Amino acid sequence: MKRVLPxxxxxxxxxxxxxxxxxxxxxxxxxxxxxxxxxxxxxxxATGERAMAAYRVTFGASLLAALIxxxxxxxxxxxxxxxxxxxxxxxxxxxxxxxxxxTSVAGITLATLYAGNGWIGRHxxxxxxxxxxxxxxxxxALTFISLPFVVxxxxxxxxxxxxxxxxxxxxxxxxxxxTFVRVLLPGIFPALLTGFTLAFSRAxxxxxxxxxxxxNMPLISEITPLLIISKLxxxxxxxxxxxxxxxxxxxxxxxxxxxxxxxxxxxxxxxxERVSI
Amino acid sequence: MSATIVRKAAAEPRWxxxxxxxxxxxxxxxxxALPLVAxxxxxFAGGWGAYRExxxxxxxxxxxxxxxxxxxxxxxxxxxxxxxxxWAIAKFDFRGKSLLITLIDLPxxxxxxxxxxxxLLIFGAQGVFGPWLSDHDIKIVFALPGxxxxxxxxxxxxxxxxxxxxxxxxxxxxxxxxxxxxxxxWQMFFRVTLxxxxxxxxxxxxxxxxxxxxxxxxxxxxxxxIRGETNTxxxxxxxxxxxxxxxGAFAAASVLALLALVTLVAKTVVEWKMRQETEMLDTAMPPxxxx
Amino acid sequence: xxxxxxxVGKRFGNFxxxxxxNLHIPTGELVALLGPSGCGKTTLLRIIAGMETADPGHVxxxxxxxxxxxxxxxxxxxxxxxxxxFRHMSVFENVAFGLRVKARHERPSEAEIRRRVLDLLKLVxxxxxxxxxxxxxxxxxxxxxxxxxxxxxxPKVLLLDEPFGALDTKVRKELRRWLRRLHDEMHISSVFxxxxxxxxxxxxxxxxxxxxxxxxxIGTPDEVYSSPASPFVYQFLGNVNVFHSRLHGAWAEVGxxxxxxxxxxxxxAMAFVRPHDIDIEHAPIAGSIxxxxxxxxxxxxxxxxxxxxxxxxxxxxxxxxxxxxLRLARGQAVWLKPRQIKVFNVLGVxxxxxxxxI
Numbered sequence: 013m014k015r016v017l018p019x020x021x022x023x024x025x026x027x028x029x030x031x032x033x034x035x036x037x038x039x040x041x042x043x044x045x046x047x048x049x050x051x052x053x054x055x056x057x058a059t060g061e062r063a064m065a066a067y068r069v070t071f072g073a074s075l076l077a078a079l080i081x082x083x084x085x086x087x088x089x090x091x092x093x094x095x096x097x098x099x100x101x102x103x104x105x106x107x108x109x110x111x112x113x114x115t116s117v118a119g120i121t122l123a124t125l126y127a128g129n130g131w132i133g134r135h136x137x138x139x140x141x142x143x144x145x146x147x148x149x150x151x152x153a154l155t156f157i158s159l160p161f162v163v164x165x166x167x168x169x170x171x172x173x174x175x176x177x178x179x180x181x182x183x184x185x186x187x188x189x190x191t192f193v194r195v196l197l198p199g200i201f202p203a204l205l206t207g208f209t210l211a212f213s214r215a216x217x218x219x220x221x222x223x224x225x226x227x228n229m230p231l232i233s234e235i236t237p238l239l240i241i242s243k244l245x246x247x248x249x250x251x252x253x254x255x256x257x258x259x260x261x262x263x264x265x266x267x268x269x270x271x272x273x274x275x276x277x278x279x280x281x282x283x284x285e286r287v288s289i
Numbered sequence: 290m291s292a293t294i295v296r297k298a299a300a301e302p303r304w305x306x307x308x309x310x311x312x313x314x315x316x317x318x319x320x321x322a323l324p325l326v327a328x329x330x331x332x333f334a335g336g337w338g339a340y341r342e343x344x345x346x347x348x349x350x351x352x353x354x355x356x357x358x359x360x361x362x363x364x365x366x367x368x369x370x371x372x373x374x375x376w377a378i379a380k381f382d383f384r385g386k387s388l389l390i391t392l393i394d395l396p397x398x399x400x401x402x403x404x405x406x407x408x409l410l411i412f413g414a415q416g417v418f419g420p421w422l423s424d425h426d427i428k429i430v431f432a433l434p435g436x437x438x439x440x441x442x443x444x445x446x447x448x449x450x451x452x453x454x455x456x457x458x459x460x461x462x463x464x465x466x467x468x469x470x471x472x473x474x475w476q477m478f479f480r481v482t483l484x485x486x487x488x489x490x491x492x493x494x495x496x497x498x499x500x501x502x503x504x505x506x507x508x509x510x511x512x513x514x515i516r517g518e519t520n521t522x523x524x525x526x527x528x529x530x531x532x533x534x535x536x537g538a539f540a541a542a543s544v545l546a547l548l549a550l551v552t553l554v555a556k557t558v559v560e561w562k563m564r565q566e567t568e569m570l571d572t573a574m575p576p577x578x579x580x
Numbered sequence: 581x582x583x584x585x586x587x588v589g590k591r592f593g594n595f596x597x598x599x600x601x602n603l604h605i606p607t608g609e610l611v612a613l614l615g616p617s618g619c620g621k622t623t624l625l626r627i628i629a630g631m632e633t634a635d636p637g638h639v640x641x642x643x644x645x646x647x648x649x650x651x652x653x654x655x656x657x658x659x660x661x662x663x664x665x666f667r668h669m670s671v672f673e674n675v676a677f678g679l680r681v682k683a684r685h686e687r688p689s690e691a692e693i694r695r696r697v698l699d700l701l702k703l704v705x706x707x708x709x710x711x712x713x714x715x716x717x718x719x720x721x722x723x724x725x726x727x728x729x730x731x732x733x734x735p736k737v738l739l740l741d742e743p744f745g746a747l748d749t750k751v752r753k754e755l756r757r758w759l760r761r762l763h764d765e766m767h768i769s770s771v772f773x774x775x776x777x778x779x780x781x782x783x784x785x786x787x788x789x790x791x792x793x794x795x796x797x798i799g800t801p802d803e804v805y806s807s808p809a810s811p812f813v814y815q816f817l818g819n820v821n822v823f824h825s826r827l828h829g830a831w832a833e834v835g836x837x838x839x840x841x842x843x844x845x846x847x848x849a850m851a852f853v854r855p856h857d858i859d860i861e862h863a864p865i866a867g868s869i870x871x872x873x874x875x876x877x878x879x880x881x882x883x884x885x886x887x888x889x890x891x892x893x894x895x896x897x898x899x900x901x902x903x904x905x906l907r908l909a910r911g912q913a914v915w916l917k918p919r920q921i922k923v924f925n926v927l928g929v930x931x932x933x934x935x936x937x938i
Contacts, residue, residue: 016465016468017380017461017468020380022373024373024383027370027374027378028389034442035442038408042403042406042407087312088313090313101557105556106317106321106325108553109549112553112556113325113545114502114548115506116505116523116524117328117523117526120526120530121327121328124327132323156321177666178299179651181681182298182631182651182652183298183629183631183730184678185653185655186652186681187652187681188301188302188305199668217402218400219506220505240402241402244510249410253406256403256407259400263400267395280668281713281715298631298650298651
């Protein structure tokens, strides 16, 4: 095939070389290092008591944070697209703050806000709600850092809803709630799920913002990335590597899940064969 | 005119609209606005003098310098990669393209701590190249080169991800026209492609810069935390905070928060520019009427 | 069910979309709202459907006040230009939607829903597509499904907003005949919006011509075409020649030097003549005006002749037979004689009407 445009070999070659050198080779180095362990050794490290507790904390808090963001993210995306209110442009820009704010800044700020004498913690503590330095604090930090994902994946999808579809449902006698559940939600669900998965995936790997607010008590409020660090600090490179492999496998799985979701959203309801009449 | 039509049949009742707006804005207030205000409020808790003193501390200044230095070194590499990847992916067809796009996203999915560990395993004392490096007296981890490498890894996808969909949408007609008119490859790139993608490129650079300057986890693992030497500003925040120097920590944090605000403003402006440009092109070339 | 519209108005900011609309649509009639884009026809349809509220004015169905009734309680079927099908539902589920969202005590049984949906799909001749999704259908099929969906709730009124506007010419022609048959079978009142005069004249029992938020004329297709009530209707429906005339024995005055006109008759007027209502003669006869042939095009069964009369361009349509007899050539001087003419004064008020040159 004759290509009209120049630079295919150069650009693709550079891309592949850069990708391999910077990303793929180093990551396979991790797997290579882990392969020095026998399967039993690996299993013992990866499923040790402290590791299992760390998984529980990491995934539990991430799941909760992603759920919180799925609900509030839907509300925020909805009001940003549909309702007029003063300062809307400002609010819309502010949604990306967690992407722009370094995680250590988020960490110390949330820890200060939710501490017993902080602006928010001061009002929660009398209610018996301790947030900072407990697993609840982890949920707060993870909710903050993964906040934009659901909003940003939903916004364009909500913008694309034809209002006529909602009006059609209304003239057919559907209540607003029926229209939402039966007509709108199925349409935006793939995007909601994608945003949820992205938020969850980001939360699972998060480190910087959590360590300041978590309290970091082994078995109680210690997340997996922190456990990797503490193993490193104790010169347990093998243990750290095993845990990192588990994390990496989960990252791959999440990446595949997001790709699968996007493929599903684009292709569902197009049937097996296209007919043109 | 249809834009002003209030779709009565497709609208929620007023009480529900107000409730949803209150819930959404309330959530954003507690999770976004309040932390942002708190950063500055804590930074200035000791007054302007204490703030200035915290920031003019030599360690703070060297941390700022190092942060800027790393970003300046890293960004050109990832711009070059982003443009090359987007060019290959958007303008040509080849097998394994969707796999390549997925792999470009990989650094977003990997935990920063794992990233740091990966490079520690390669270049560290017990790593693959560790003995060779120490024989030749080259320091990569617990030194600047390691911090630059992990930052490259972390910010790797930003520019490419902005440019790929943009260049795919633009198609290749203009470039083909340029080539058919006798332009060389680089002439075509600088005169046709680059002007078309400049805002998208800038957008990617803004996001990559924010991440490069703000990265904590990965850099923390490979930095070695050597004061005044391998401390970036986000790491400086941690160290000072752990010394119970709240004003010092929040003063450094306020610089990063300011950077975040500048990023948001720049991002909004570029988004606005991009929208304006597409609208201008749309009105300049109205679609042909089908009637 | 009859529809009564009294004094309805609507503004969007400074833009007057509708201005004091009064319209009665008797039961069983198929009415077309015809006009250029921005004339308010769609807004009027949306007000009837309850998707928009009238600023002043009232809408009632079968004599019952419905102005403030929500769209879902009006029992109207609405068909959108771009179909507005639910894309994540199969064709069957789309049609069944209106039945499934009914309150439990009104909702038919599953078997009954199935029967009714399949009946409707048979009615629109698409029962073989029940399991497909909207994205797998052609435009014409989608619009028929949208119609079946609207009919599933047994509406008393069917409202269609440019229902064939997004379809190509051939499908459009087929579907509008089909709509006419369907309307006659269903015994409902239907209102459809269109900017296509041919569509309105072919399908509707009555045509409501609208412009700038006002009704210009209501009448049968024949009435609005052959006796337009205003210059706008004349120009909007079919081709027409406009002569800026001094008002004095309409046709005879066309093109005459204004200074010759009597002083008491200075009011400007316009004369309208359809191209097929003009005869061409080789010799001057009473009441004819002179013109020069500019161009002759044979278009299918017709021959279209462009002529220059003073500075004005006149278009005449002849049958092929007549054109063969006349043997017109470019530059030839001929005489024009109208069979049918209508004159309006500047305010659009009709003045005189007549056959051959008055």
